[in-house]
Amino acid sequence: MEGKRSNTRPLTLLRKIKGFTRSIVEDLARGRPPLIYIERFRNYCTDTSGNCSCSSGLSTGKEAISLKRECHARRLDVMLRVLLIVQQLLQENRHGSKRDIYYMHPTVFKEQSVVDRAINDICILLQCSRHNLNVAMAVTVTPLMLEQDIISVAQYVIVVEKESVFQRLANDQFCKRNRCIVITGRGYPDVPTRRFLRLLIDKLHLPVYGLVDCDPYGFDILTTYKFGSLQMAYDATFLRVSEIQWLGVFVQDCDNYSIPQQCLLPLTAEDKRKIEAMLPRCYLQREVPQWRFELELLLHKGVKFEIEALSVHSLTFLSHEYLPSKIHNGGLKILSLNQMILHQNRLKTPISLNS
Structure with missing residues (x-):
């Protein structure tokens, strides 16, 4: 089709x-x-x-x-x-x-x-x-663009959730320093953004990473890029970027990068309901069980934080330290089956949506 x-x-x-x-x-x-x-x-x-x-x-x-x-x-x-x-x-x-x-x-x-x-x-x-x-729509990928050759010296593509992070990386000249392409959909991506990203990956065959907030909405935005939106499911195979890898930010980053407690926000009742609604999605169990585990861990921890929280160390920490380290390690590390079972057992404590 x-x-x-x-x-x-x-x-x-x-x-x-x-x-x-x-x-x-x-x-x-x-x-x-x-x-x-x-x-x-x-x-x-x-x-x-x-x-x-x-x-x-x-x-x-x-x-x-x-x-x-x-x-x-x-x-x-x-x-x-x-x-x-x-x-x-x-x-x-x-x-x-x-x-x-x-x-x-x-x-x-x-x-x-x-x-x-x-x-x-x-x-x-x-x-x-x-x-x-x-x-x-706002930006159109035309048939002529689809037929054109696209040439780039970039080594990978990063999709960031929001414009403020995009501007941070632009100010730090991240693309020039690291030979990459940075794209933002300013929250939930529209069709032109997803179509342009799909075009870049098809033409350049580059690794693509996603950087979103550590909250249920950031997670949902990332799945929209990877699996498509429910409203446009008929066009999912045409727009989704199944190659995208989750780069951050993760729940455990708050410990790994010493994010102060005052930078963390408690999950709201709405946040918890959204997570509970996302957990049963079949593709999480079938294709990316590690992503599902991260979502469970978010619910278990009960806190969320934004990408900008990394700026507590310095304004350039995201571009000079965090992203290079994550890309070097290949984004989200895949746990072994035994490790996942161990972590799952640690999460057995019942979680109340009213807590």
Whole structure:
């Protein structure tokens, strides 16, 4: 399916749009209510048996949309309106943003999320990615960029969670000193950031590391890069960067790097609920059990801290000491089976979400 999406051409999409709308008109002409099936995808579940098919790029079933239900009729109306705009963009070889589309019918769409859902539905129906629809976002990876050779002297790529850390590394001239590429998605990454990162890795074949805060949101951001987002599970194989390695920061770093107690924050009840909700994700058990252990350790310790807490030693500690050391050691160390069992036994003490 990934290949179909990446090679989809405007004429092919226009033919698919024409066929889709023709089938709806024919149903209406014959007095039959249109029935549309949209495939559903997921990139994880909570089945810990390991028998699930998540992250495989395969459909997990189909959702039927019919005019018999008012909410479905509205959803189809929005989809057709967006599809008409997409058709015009393709025919005129122009690009428009999701926000442009929203403002073409604001009284109908009501809110941006309605347009976003319609675009996702259309991508699934037409078996394509958003860039094929000429629906652009803040930064667009164009088909021309995909065909170009990219040359770099960089030895690896670092993805940092937030802009403040990105600026810290820029001020320290980290890229120049270490021959690397630093990217930030400013929190949860958008599609252009993930697509650009995927392009870099495909073209340059470099190791890629992730640097996030030691809290449940940093962990969730890292898994978005590696496994994809639940909302865009249909496009996970096209956007995810499964090669990414977790560089830090880790719970045990607070001891290893002597982070003062005043730099540590207690996990909130919301933090604990989020961790509990993430722990059953099948890919943690199946593909990265060491990551799952780190999440359990975070919950057990009951504290979190930001990357910037390392600045307690010096402003340049992150770029001059921490990162070079972590990269030299290859990021998260993989524990042996015996070590993991030992650590798991140490975590047997029940944890209260109200504590």
